[in-house]
Amino acid sequence: MDFDFTEEQQLLRQTVERFVADRYDFDARRKIIAQEPGWSRAIWSDLAGLGLTALLVPEAQGGLGGTPVDALAALEPLGKGLVLEPVLASAIVAATLIESAGDAAASAALLPDLASGERIFAPALYERAARYDLSAPGTRARRQGAGFALDGAKTAMCGGGAADVFLVSARLDDGLALFAVPADAPGLLVQRERGYDGTPVATLLVDDVKLGADARIGADATAAVARARDVAVAGLAAEAVGAMRQTVALTADYLKTRQQFGRPIGSFQALQHACVDMFVASEEAWSAAILAAARCLDPDARTRMRAVAAAKATINRCARLVGQKAIQLHGGVGMTDEYAVSHYFRRLAAIERLFGDTDYWLKEYARAG
């Protein structure tokens, strides 16, 4: 048993931590948010320079061949900085989708650009009706000549607003297929928005989008989509822990400095205990993130499913507790846009609903037996 990061992983973590401290403090982030498109290509290039975009891409395609535990080391500090740029979407989820599809030609065509950060990829798997069940989208693909035509509607709430290429899941014949669809494909209507957490999101209207045969990635995509979702949960968990830890730190700091009734409000036991609850939750969340990182690719289906479900259900519970209590303990200041804590609260609220809410994962856990 060993809960330590390797030396490389520690180095990676420190590198990202330093980047966030130097380049992504709260003011820098505010400036990025205040401008269109709400995230920064320059920062994206820097993140690529640190190797983050290449993290999970196999070495053969110009990547670092990393694991979910490497992602844990890198994404926790990104969460601390509330980094808006779509590392999770492109470097974690999309990379896993493409790589898991086992399609040599598609991998060769897409992964080098993904790894270098040249193009940004985002998953477009979620749909309003099918919700967190990513295996049964309503979007359909028809065969047309040698290629395909797609119809449907998708939401891309994980980085979709920044994507150059969407990885769109669709029903084809009786199975699930995955397509690489450029954001400017004719027939694809991309409505780019900001999420309430500030991240770039998009909704997609897919109206008779015509694609060549080479747009399809792999054969049946069921396994690749499931695998990407599990890795996504691990990545999101890592990010969530970073955000929670920073939220706890901000709150403890505030309790020490804010004076009411002639003393720091941190001297009131009711608030101490609330802050301790937040701290305990952040520790549980770290255990959950470790569990997900270590087991999200476990070959045993039950082991994998229980771990991923337990991790996300726990992350969701802890994210809500930490975020809500943080606002409460800050009083009026916590409600403001100007002060950092409400931004952490918003991101934690979004995390609670991305890639499966609590009820969804409770059911999955029970189903795993």
Place this chain on the structure above:
Amino acid sequence: MNLSYDDADEAFRGEVRAFVAAALPEATRRKVLGGFELDKHDMQGWQKALHRQGWGAPSWPKAFGGPGWTPVRQFIFDEECAMAGAPRLLPFGLKMVAPVLMAFGSPEQQQRFLPAIMSGEDWWCQGYSEPGSGSDLASLRTRAERRGDVYVVNGQKTWTTMAQYADWMFCLVRTDAAAKPQAGISFLLIDMRSKGVTVRPIRLMDGGCEVNEVFLDDVEVPVSLRVGEENKGWTYAKYLLGHERTNIAGVGLSRRAVADLKELAARETIDGAPALADPLFAARLAEAEIALDILEITNLRVISEDAKGDRRGPGPAASILKLRGTEIGQAISELAMQAMGENAMPFDRDRMVGEVAGNRDDAAAAATPVAAEYLTLRKTTIYGGSNEIQKNIIAQTVLGL
């Protein structure tokens, strides 16, 4: 023991319902029900419409021009208005400064201010909190120096709700720096157009600017606009606390929120069926609604006691209603977020503002009001005496801890 409203009260409910249906402007109703931002015109328009009906001040006694309704009728009125999508009546004039004026104001002050509150002509805001004085309000530092027949006021108020629209602010100021904190405070009425008043908006996390900082620089306030005696302001301010019990729990608003939630959960799907039919979701919804049913009984218990004249004024009842009312309201908004799933994400505050708000039909237009509600409702456990402070009150006054 009988939990039913009597026939006269039921008839009253029907009367209110019919009036609101006829008098509430469609545009305003649409904004309220859609969760969009209301402007001054919407809110003041509704106040004026009520006033024309003689209902401008539902909680006031007849002696001051109110309808003299029993607390039960006030409760019914609030519930019907909320369910029908009427704007919430702002409490600052009607329920905060007015009772103080009735109890402690001079006849001149009463004549000058009360009618304009009831008619909706004057907009009031509450200038209590300061950057350094929130829960510990008695530590406030804004000072007023007497110079002849004016006070010269200097300091800063903050979190002042809707000050951007206000004509008047009732304000706590320090008039005796040497006295104990509570003993040196006076209650002033400040004309917001006075020289030296600066209002600066504060953006909150839902993107709206409902609160403000109010800076007071050498603002001259006639001594005739002090309520009651000098240095007795704390007593008057405390008189306000716990005075509000018919609507503090927000039962009507939460009822409407539950109705909205059920509509939403009928449209959204979980496992291929309406979210409402999902056993886990249904159980969570039932839990929230049960809490609301019980809150309503608790609230009616409290106001029935009040009606008997058994006890009035601050007490644990108001604290219980505030605690549970705010927690339940927040829980309902969490369920609305859950019902929307990832589609709750797209957020664009502009979609909530102005006439176009209701006419947009895209992902952000549907999601923004739901998320904004979730975000903004966090304030309810902070303001009006935070929930921690309410618990302190119960611990001290009821449990003797």
